[in-house]
Amino acid sequence: MYTITPVTQSLTWNEQVESLGGHPLQKWGWGELKSAHNWSATRLTVTIDDELVALAQVLHRSLPAPFKSLSHVPRGPVFAASLDAAGRTAATDAIVAWVKKNVGGVGITIETDLDAVDSVAVTGAKPSPNPILYPTTLxxxxxxxxxxxxxxxxxxxxxxxxxxxxxxxxxxxxxxxxxxxxxxxxxxxxxxxxxxxxxxxxxxxxxxxxxxxxxxxxxxxxxxxxxxxxxxxxxxxxxxxxxxxxxxxxxxxxxxxxxxxxxxxxxxxxxxxxxxxxxxxxxxxxxxxxxxxxxxxQLQPSVDVAFSFLHGAWNTLLPSAKAVLRKLRR
CATH class of the missing domain: 3.40.630.30 (Gcn5-related N-acetyltransferase (GNAT))
Structure with a gap:
């Protein structure tokens, strides 16, 4: 049984990210940056029998009513090398369940740092029509x-x-x-x-x-x-x-x-x-x-897990919403 624990200390978090070989977008400073600009951040560790097996910095963006919020995991979760495909999937499912219960909103976008051949099949996930990070890179x-x-x-x-x-x-x-x-x-x-x-x-x-x-x-x-x-x-x-x-x-x-x-x-x-x-x-x-x-x-493609029937409506509206926000910023 996986245990999900929020982390609130920057030094502890960064040490854990580094211990698992995590991406810089999973480090504390990136979450602080996004928190200073319209997002908030939750840092979650996943343990089994007190052993750290995964972690995820989850970003949350407030949305207009009735959507509430949207969550995003940039280049995460980060997994221990000991986890196989089934373990990575189970750990990610546990993170998603925690976010759905404790944050809610319309859903979560997950963009891992795994190669395309490194399987992680998130339960209920569908390809994201609005990716934030691109899977094809060098x-x-x-x-x-x-x-x-x-x-x-x-x-x-x-x-x-x-x-x-x-x-x-x-x-x-x-x-x-x-x-x-x-x-x-x-x-x-x-x-x-x-x-x-x-x-x-x-x-x-x-x-x-x-x-x-x-x-x-x-x-x-x-x-x-x-x-x-x-x-x-x-x-x-x-x-x-x-x-x-x-x-x-x-x-x-x-x-x-x-x-x-x-x-x-x-x-x-x-x-x-x-x-x-x-x-x-x-x-x-x-x-x-x-x-x-x-x-x-080629990295794993972006996937969405919907928490609400409103998720599809938000994805449909997102391109128009971005255009409106750009006009409001001018």
Whole structure:
């Protein structure tokens, strides 16, 4: 019989996430970030005979009446290696049952960090029509020798990385608040140029400060200003790309590939075996990501478990609801 226990201490939680090799989106800081921006977080451990076998940070978003709320497990639950497919399913079912009883709402979306071949059949789950995280991604095995990782890159990407090293580009970790503001200016400039929506500056500042050491930004500096950057959330197991951008200077210097290579090498030096580029689509950004390897990774697809007959109505309304919320924020 599985026992579900809420955890309220950040140090305890992070130690447990790391002990099971969990994803950075399951660490305490990510829950604090989302809690500062319209969500709340519940951290649950799953034990059997006092042995920790799984855990999940569950995020909850309040919805307009009569929907109440929607729950989300980003890149979780996290499972002990000892659990087989039946054990993973049972542990997830126990988490879902706890959330349904104690939180309620219309349902829960589960997006695990498991490979597609690692089965977990959540009872009552259906494929999610509105996934938040994409199952097709590129995960580099940073345990491989650097020469092998570089050899897997496309010819043009290898050229840019080597040229960056030859030209002694100033690439380093962002450490000061002043440098963070430069990152945000670069991101705003590129968003305005390319026409894509971004969060407020306050949201990104919260990421950096609430994640603490789990936030890692690598940047190329030109004349003392950030020209290109890649921003990651990290755990001991996985470094996970959140954002990347470059201004005109960064593009002229072809700094994007050297900056990403710097981050990959930093993950390798830190002993993290996985560098996850966070989703592949059919766009230019994804083509650039694909230039770092000849393979793709397929994770378990997003699934929904409905708690209420209103869940289907909410999924139908969600695209329209997002459009309305965007207009209200302007």
């Amino acid at each position: 995960i580099l095995d940073t345990r491989l020798p650097a020469d092998e990782l570089l050899g897997a890159c496309s010819k043009s990407t290898r050229y840019d990385i080597r040229k960056g090293a030859k030209n002694n580009l100033d690439i380093r970790r962002v450490v000061t608040d002043e440098e963070l503001e430069q990152v945000l200016r670069t991101y705003r400039e590129n968003a305005a140029r390319a026409g894509f929506a971004i969060h407020s500056d306050g949201y990104y500042r919260d990421i950096h400060h609430l994640l603490g050491e789990d936030s890692f930004i690598a940047a190329c500096f030109a004349d003392g200003e950030v020209a290109s950057f890649v921003w990651l959330a990290r755990s001991g197991q996985t470094w996970f790309e959140l954002y990347a951008s470059a201004n005109d200077t960064g593009r002229r210097l072809r700094a994007n590939a050297p900056v990403k290579w710097f981050a990959i090498q930093a993950a390798k030096e830190a002993g993290a075996p996985r560098y996850d580029m966070n989703g592949l689509l059919n766009d230019g950004i994804s083509e650039f990501k694909r230039s770092f390897s000849k393979h793709e990774n």
